[in-house]
Amino acid sequence: MAYKLVLIFWLLFSPFAIANSESVKIRSVKYLTYILSQAEKQSGNGARFTTLRLQLYIEDIYLSQGDTIYINQQALIRYIRQASSQGVPRADMASELLAKFQQGEFDG
Numbered sequence: 001m002a003y004k005l006v007l008i009f010w011l012l013f014s015p016f017a018i019a020n021s022e023s024v025k026i027r028s029v030k031y032l033t034y035i036l037s038q039a040e041k042q043s044g045n046g047a048r049f050t051t052l053r054l055q056l057y058i059e060d061i062y063l064s065q066g067d068t069i070y071i072n073q074q075a076l077i078r079y080i081r082q083a084s085s086q087g088v089p090r091a092d093m094a095s096e097l098l099a100k101f102q103q104g105e106f107d108g
Helices: 002-019 029-043 052-061 073-085 090-102
Strands: 023-026 069-072
Touching: 023 029, 029 052, 029 073, 052 090, 069 073, 073 090
Parallel strands: none
Antiparallel strands: 023 069
16 A cells, blocks of 8 residues: 555656756855856856846845745756857847746746
């Protein structure tokens, strides 16, 4: 009986564990700043200051209310690298980054 309960629990919740393996839990402005700066550094020089608009939005809407958010950092880095390699201007990249976050594309 216990085996069946463990199996059912695993089947129900394992997809969430797999989906969140790349996500980062963010509860403070300091850690948000660190995560976003790491994403910029890993994406090259063309990505400098592209996450600032996203950072301000997350600070104002979520962290100031005491909420915890999860961000898929690898998806964020992939988007920044792709946009940077395509020569997207930084201002446009920052706007697209915020829009994609609001659409849930970087949810962890």
